[in-house]
Amino acid sequence: MLTRLLLCLCLIALVSQAKAGAWPRQKGSGFASVSVQLSWPQNIQHWIDTQPTDQYRTAYLEYGLTDKLTIGLDIGNSVSGASKSIAFLQYPIRNREKGPKIAFQFGIGQISGEQVVRPGLSLGWGLKKGWLSLDSFMETRTGDGVSDYKLDITWGRNLARDRKLLLQLQTGIQHGDPAFARFAPSLVTPLGKRLKMETGATWGLTGDSSMGVKFGLWTDF
Template identity: 35%
Template structure:
């Protein structure tokens, strides 16, 4: 009975880890990075149960202690050619000693002459659901993107879908991120992302992640955003990050 309970607990923790994986919100999933070009980001996120998190931020008194999760995310892309991009997608939660590191290769599918962009991706790596543990993950993805022009500025729309398989637990997970970006000025970019996901045949979740990216120079940008669960997710949180591209 103890072994069965431990297996159920580990499986539950693994589900929480997989559901927390989020892609960075830059335009890139459907677009190749370009030969010799680099993009990297380092982010810090913190979130907790909605009511308790808002109360803590506003200084309101509450009898329930806030249980929050902190996560450090790392991401980079490098263009091997005009159509092929190599990258790393990872995160780490220090308090829970959980995290994931995935190396991926993305290939552009459609010619760059039309308005639509398509790409496919394959990745392999590990996921850790506790101290000293790790399982192999294989991930595949398909993305679509398209730029647009409006009176408010130029921008892009993108849908990036992925499916992953965790070998030891034989768990499948599914993710789809729909992103709308608007370059309001040469230095300010507004981003709204809808994050969807599910584990096996369990109920899926939906989360909104709006953010503002401010370019500080030719190569460096900073990002500030919010996280808010809208379905099967009652969390709220903050996200801060830095981007580097050249």
């Protein structure tokens, strides 16, 4: 099963630096990624079989329309786990050499067939051998005004041979449910000049009793 999933990822990526976050894309440059996350209960006694109880797939695209304006697509699963397709624009609020980079994002699209708007704010700091970023979003259904919230905190470190270590804390609040937090470390390894593979794991800390694995492919163009 995992072999088939990885093959699908490769095919998608081939017909398609990490997600920019608060850093604007240069005009004419882009980034694309696909990933799949498979999850199981942390308590093995709750397993019925070895098949994953949850599967989350995502496809992401960014493109620098100008040196300041970035456009993109975010397709896959939302905070609630429902299917989503969001088109967005991102513009830097603060883009100085020193201090944090700050960018505002506004997206529109659908989650589980319902119209949504998704404003977001990203902050990023360049470190000596890596970076630190905070990416926050609010997904609001236009029909009833109900909102879900998400905040991801990522510490990244550049390693030898163009590898990257990512330590991410994923948090969120879905309407009607308690807040959740999960730890998601991963390693990014180059497969060629432009293609990179991400492999990682997830572990629910609070409001999430799952554990899982993650596979992804990144490419710059």
